[in-house]
Amino acid sequence: MTIAPDTARSEPPQYRAMREALSSLDDTVPGKFEITKEGIVHDMMSPGRPHELTAVLVSRRMEKVMPDDLVAHTGTPDVENAPEGVMRHPDVIVLALADMEGDGPFDPRSLLAAVEVVSRSNPDNDWIGKVRDYPLLGIPVYAVFDPRTATGAVMSDIHPTPEGPRYATRKDFVYGEDVTIADWTISTDGLPRYAEPGE
Structure with a gap:
């Protein structure tokens, strides 16, 4: 199901300024940039092999059990809700293949789930910032895989709170x-872990 962008609300000027600043930094500063309600998040280290391998394995395992008209996509573009002033880049997004068509960022309302592999250099971005932002964007299910500890969590059931929408269920x-x-149920056997410092 394709969802048209929310044109009734314009993007906040502060968000527009941050987007323009990030555009000017493209390919000149290493790492990954995202925009949250709190400002710009910069993960200075490029993801390493265990991070990327986890994302690929989760994507492949999900696609084996999902219908053919859905995809567990790794890669670009970003997921953006300009009126809310949020631009994120999940490691894996689950959406209809038809919603891959077109140009520009993905509408978060078209996502069925988002998956993050915790960054070694900035774990709070995945465990705190995205736990806050993804229900705000309306992403119904958020799964976190943490190669530091070989653990994770799946969050769902968005509900309103005084601080904004939050996930009510965490497994x-x-x-x-x-x-x-x-x-969709997948195995977590054989997922890589980050090496301990000095290994």
């Missing part, structure tokens, strides 16, 4: 267990 898992993300 923790450890690597080796099966995990259910939205309607």
Whole structure:
């Protein structure tokens, strides 16, 4: 189901300024940039092999159990809600293949789930910032895989709170267990871990 962008609300001027600043930095500053309600998040380290391998394995395992008209996509473009002033880049997004068509960022309302692999250099971005932002964007299911600890969690059931929309349900898992993300259950066997410092 394709969802038209929300044109009734314009993007905040502060958000527009941050987007323009990031555009001018493209390909000149290493790392990944995202925009949150709190400002710009810069993960200075490019993701390493365990991070990228986890994203690929989760994507492949999900696609094996999902219908052919859905995709577990890794890569670009970003997921953006300009009126809310948020631009994120999930490691894996689950959406209809038809919603891959077109130009520009993905509308977060078209996502069925988002998956993040925790960054070694900035874990709070995945465990705190995105836990706050993804329900605000209306992403119904958010799964976190943490190669530092071989654990993770799946959050769902968005509900209103005084601080804004939040996930009401959290199911923790450890690597080796099966995990259910939205309607699909996959194995977490064999997912890589980050090496301990000095290894």
